[in-house]
Amino acid sequence: MDWTKMGAIAGIGCFMLAVISVALQLRPWPWWKGVPGFEVSTHMVLTAALIGIGFVFSGISIWSAWHLRSPGFAPIPANELKLIEGQQFINEQVELDGKSFRNCRFINARLLFHGRNSFDMVSNNFVKTIQTDSFRP
Numbered sequence: 001m002d003w004t005k006m007g008a009i010a011g012i013g014c015f016m017l018a019v020i021s022v023a024l025q026l027r028p029w030p031w032w033k034g035v036p037g038f039e040v041s042t043h044m045v046l047t048a049a050l051i052g053i054g055f056v057f058s059g060i061s062i063w064s065a066w067h068l069r070s071p072g073f074a075p076i077p078a079n080e081l082k083l084i085e086g087q088q089f090i091n092e093q094v095e096l097d098g099k100s101f102r103n104c105r106f107i108n109a110r111l112l113f114h115g116r117n118s119f120d121m122v123s124n125n126f127v128k129t130i131q132t133d134s135f136r137p
Helices: 003-025 042-067
Strands: 082-085 088-090 093-095 099-102 105-107 110-113 120-122 125-127 131-134
Touching (some): 003 042
Parallel strands (some): 082 099, 088 105, 093 110, 110 131
């Protein structure tokens, strides 16, 4: 679950509830004719301005949650990955970035994914404890 996206959506929901609560405080509605003595106070203008600013920041948050990409990641098409076929890795650290592993055997191996390039794994055999690490140096 992507908590950045959930937070952005929750922020919009909270601001919608704020708009409803302010609207309920403005009763009787100012655009209804025949309401004597209704005046717009500084408090109402400030509240409306803060809600507007909140909507802008929530919109920026939602946009960035769906449009930001991981810097430095360069997906490689499957046919351009470095092919490693039929090898056996025993008690080794194996970097996955930019490689295609086919029919390999991993015995007590540690798989490292740095997030720089894509990788592919097809018809491999995993034995004993396999550790995976994903980090960016």
